[in-house]
Amino acid sequence: MQQRALPGMVTAAVITVAMSLPAQAATDAQKSFSPYAGRDYPTQVLFGDVHVHSGLSADAGGGGTRLMPGDAYRFARGDEVISNTGLPLKISRPYDFLAVTDHSDGMGVITDILKGAPNIMADPYGRELNAAFNAGGMTAKKAMVGMIARFAQGDVPEALNYQPGNPAYRSAWEDTVAAGREFNEPGRFTTLFGFEWTSLVNGNNLHRVVLMRDNAAVAEKVEPYTTTPPVGSPNPRDLWKWMQDWEALTGGQMLAIPHNGNLSNGWMFPLVDDFNKGKGLDAEYARTRQRWEPLVEVSQHKGDGESHPLLSTDDEFADFETWDIGNLDLSEAKTPDMLSGEYARSGLKRGLELGSALGVNPYKFGMIGSTDTHLAASTAREENFFSKNTPEEPRPERATAVAKQNKELGLVRQGWETSAGSLVAVWARENTRGEVFDAMQRREAYATTGTRIRVRFFGGYGLDAADERRRDIARVGYAKGVPMGGDLPAARKGSAPSFLVAAMRDPDGANLDRVQVVKGWLDDQGTAQEKVYDVAWSGDRVPGEDGKLPPVGNTVDMSVPTWTNTIGAAELTTVWTDPDFDPAQDAFYYARVIEIPTPRWTAYDQARFGIDLPDDITMTLQERAYTSPIWYTGVSR
Incomplete structure (x- = not known):
């Protein structure tokens, strides 16, 4: 006959399982059971x-x-x-x-x-x-x-x-x-x-x-x-x-x-x-x-x-x-x-x-x-x-x-x-x-050119390639680094900062072409320099000999006008490490996220009013987002 547990009654099987777990492990599991408990970062x-x-x-x-x-x-x-x-x-x-x-x-x-x-x-x-x-x-x-x-x-x-x-x-x-x-x-x-x-x-x-x-x-x-x-x-x-x-x-x-x-x-x-x-x-x-x-x-x-x-x-x-x-x-x-x-x-x-x-x-x-x-x-x-x-x-x-x-x-x-x-x-x-x-005061804010792209941008020294595959991007970013608007701590000897950037398209908008990191730094003469790095992109494109990534393509139909999301990506995430990092040089980094081409308002006007606008008028554009930077202060060698 099967034994039934009455309300408030603990069965022998339960006692056996409980006794087989180390007491401390059981306590730790209870404390951390909800992954959201104690979370105090912006979500x-x-x-x-x-x-x-x-x-x-x-x-x-x-x-x-x-x-x-x-x-x-x-x-x-x-x-x-x-x-x-x-x-x-x-x-x-x-x-x-x-x-x-x-x-x-x-x-x-x-x-x-x-x-x-x-x-x-x-x-x-x-x-x-x-x-x-x-x-x-x-x-x-x-x-x-x-x-x-x-x-x-x-x-x-x-x-x-x-x-x-x-x-x-x-x-x-x-x-x-x-x-x-x-x-x-x-x-x-x-x-x-x-x-x-x-x-x-x-x-x-x-x-x-x-x-x-x-x-x-x-x-x-x-x-x-x-x-x-x-x-x-x-x-x-x-x-x-x-x-x-x-x-x-x-x-x-x-x-x-x-x-x-x-x-x-x-x-x-x-x-x-x-x-x-x-x-x-x-x-x-x-x-x-x-x-x-x-x-x-x-x-x-x-x-x-x-x-x-x-x-x-x-x-x-x-x-x-x-x-x-x-x-x-x-x-x-x-x-x-x-x-x-x-x-x-x-x-x-x-x-x-x-x-x-x-x-x-x-x-x-x-x-x-x-x-x-x-x-x-x-x-x-x-x-x-x-x-x-x-x-x-x-x-x-x-x-x-x-x-x-x-x-x-x-x-x-x-x-x-x-x-x-x-x-x-x-x-x-x-x-x-x-x-x-x-959020604005601490610069945990970013610009978009009208689209509602979601962008996270973190910098730190403990970020690695495995983190880009995590779905809890924010948990990783705040635990291992600083968010957009923040300051990187001094680099440990032999280390270079990595940056976790995650971008998701506007649900009502266009797919993403690429994610870039824009870096500015002071060279050894104290003059500011800049460089733009392509760090994540859609499709199987390969940078050319000049280091430039080929264009994503263009699906805009000017007669409607409209476009299709048959190119580009719904989201792009990567961890990128600065290959040119010098711990002695002051620097800033920010992410720029770029969408695939879409019609500009002038294209909509041309179609709706049935007019022919001159050829020198811009008719398409690639909407984008700019994150606030993360700064690094150089240390003497």
């Missing part, structure tokens, strides 16, 4: 946009944008909205987080201009803008471009120069904060408070997005800082001082994110202090900039700023969405000597050189993307391109229209050059304001 990748303008920004509202901060948040969380030109508009998938960051200079003025407030109508230029902006369309666009040009040259009338303390200024900020408070849903959708500090010195772009970690009660305590003296300043040092004072006053936390260095004409990553008669930078500048600016927005609708083909001559992927004819308002033409002060990779290299000289690296930054949309609707996908300014919302002629020009200098920028926009991704423990901010 969620969150996608969002931290550079969005609503109708409260003077240039956006002047150009016809009537959607406000609340509309921007509704759209980002997945709601359908009616665009500023009356078209239904919806995002493909909700974002995880968003920041509405309207311009601080002139905050609130556009509302008074549009309604014809007495102080505006008393000024001749105010009356001119009131008429043009209310007329809408291209009339409003022309007036808006002219207003930006006057702001760039410091020629805004006092009546329009709204500053903190102005009732309309305060009201606009309160409206922004109220929208962020209303739409924040911890765990589902995060809103961050911020603004854009719009430093524009003689047309040279030095803009920063300023973000806050804190809640609405803290954000309301102080109105945003501007660039116009005597209340504000265009000097980044003064912005950093204001941020320090704000933190001391409120107990909150802030960071600033430079963007569009490609339109700064060499000013974004300087070797000298352009605000102090060109004197050399000092250690205080380096420490302060590193403290307040942990990230750079490397890609957005006004072009990609990772690198330039004249700076990275051996990099066949360096010429991507390139804007290089002049500064922001095209008041000055671009010259080749300006480029190294504009692009992120050259900025990182300059950081190594300055760090060696000053003892502190001022350009130790991670990389993110955003859209810089002025529609209050953040779209970054090519097939959902709504431009980034209301006058260029979908219409047949927008690709060939003149977006901006300087006839005297012969500089012209056409509509097709506008990019669809980019996104920021962060690795966080949960979707909350603090977690998103902290």
Whole structure:
């Protein structure tokens, strides 16, 4: 007869098995039974946009944008909205987080201009803008471009120069904060408070997005800082001082994110202090900039700023969405000597050189993307391109229209050059304001050019080939190394760092072509060098005699347009060891993930509107992601 165990009764068989196990082994098995117990590293990748303008920004509202901060948040969380030109508009998938960051200079003025407030109508230029902006369309666009040009040259009338303390200024900020408070849903959708500090010195772009970690009660305590003296300043040092004072006053936390260095004409990553008669930078500048600016927005609708083909001559992927004819308002033409002060990779290299000289690296930054949309609707996908300014919302002629020009200098920028926009991704423990901010602060963040590629990047000395086959990539990476944004410890004698990179395609996007590691280092003469390594790729391609990997191919069908994922790979993972490592040389490493070719927004416009665009217009592209770097500090031999 079979013996049955009654509730609470232990059978002899159970006793026998239990007694056959070593007591310590049984205890250890119990302690480690759940592989997730005690895990405290970030496990969620969150996608969002931290550079969005609503109708409260003077240039956006002047150009016809009537959607406000609340509309921007509704759209980002997945709601359908009616665009500023009356078209239904919806995002493909909700974002995880968003920041509405309207311009601080002139905050609130556009509302008074549009309604014809007495102080505006008393000024001749105010009356001119009131008429043009209310007329809408291209009339409003022309007036808006002219207003930006006057702001760039410091020629805004006092009546329009709204500053903190102005009732309309305060009201606009309160409206922004109220929208962020209303739409924040911890765990589902995060809103961050911020603004854009719009430093524009003689047309040279030095803009920063300023973000806050804190809640609405803290954000309301102080109105945003501007660039116009005597209340504000265009000097980044003064912005950093204001941020320090704000933190001391409120107990909150802030960071600033430079963007569009490609339109700064060499000013974004300087070797000298352009605000102090060109004197050399000092250690205080380096420490302060590193403290307040942990990230750079490397890609957005006004072009990609990772690198330039004249700076990275051996990099066949360096010429991507390139804007290089002049500064922001095209008041000055671009010259080749300006480029190294504009692009992120050259900025990182300059950081190594300055760090060696000053003892502190001022350009130790991670990389993110955003859209810089002025529609209050953040779209970054090519097939959902709504431009980034209301006058260029979908219409047949927008690709060939003149977006901006300087006839005297012969500089012209056409509509097709506008990019669809980019996104920021962060690795966080949960979707909350603090977690998103902290991920950006520690640089565990990366940029994509609109796609939602998932990328992990770790560096360390204990990583080996077996780790690339593990499915628990993060567990291995955090246990054996440091994540993107981190610092490698000093190398042991005879060792070289290895890097674990794992990339997975956007579930709704294209397959992956390849994964690359971009390295920058200081040579024995103290000059920064760079090299791009192909470390993982799809298919059975073999590098040629020149070391270059053959192209992945192209499946784009321009008649639809569409593409197929019959080439490329859904995911690529590898452990790569630096074959050229020198323990005495300072270095940085970041991963670049590149998709197979897909249609650009211009291809979709051509098909949808039934038009033939000129042959010189770019019709396909290879979307990509850039991780934040990992740094290594050299040790003496």
